[in-house]
Amino acid sequence: MAARLAEKGPDALQTVSAEAFGRAIEELRKHTPPSEVMLKRIANGRKALQER
């Protein structure tokens, strides 16, 4: 998992199209449970994390 994200720094405020904003709001209001893949990755991540 190397450097998979965009090469940019943080912006305090990001402007997107109204259409994209509407899609984001719509998706955020849905309840979508985590997938098995996500749960498995988190379980793997915890195995690698030192006890805290």
Place this chain on the structure above:
Amino acid sequence: MSQIIVKIAPLDPTFDRGAFRCGNDFIDRYVKKRCLGDHALHKLRAYVATQPDTPTVIGFYTLSLTSLKPGETSPAEAQEKFKSWAIPLVYLGQIGVQEEYQRKHGIGSALMTHAFEQTLRIADIAGTYGMMLDADNDEVAAFYEGWGFFRFGAGEEEQIKMICPLTKIREALEVA
């Protein structure tokens, strides 16, 4: 997968970043030259993974805060149309794992899990709707869909904007 144990902690000058190499020149240079300064200024927070009792950085990610707003729409119009004029989010700006540790030790998963845990803490302290990132391309976006992110549009530089909702992060951390 051969498991190794890592410790993830906020960056400080005692960590050895000199040999960090994740395969992306921009991030490699950033880790070596600029991230400590940005971290010290609280422009963002950088977290590093090391093996216990060693200072050598083998993984890295950054978090900062951002808000999304709709273009060409006044706050009042956005409130009327979307019932929200901005979306507060935690921004995952960069993430990388040292080349020889990639894809076999769970370090990337440990970094993402830690980032989700930090996002939950931020949500409880200051409020956020979830975690956002900009994926460079479709392959990267598909990878992060596996981490619970949805796509909602291309950014100004044609990167793919993605969000993982806080509700999903919370549920995943409780259930996994």
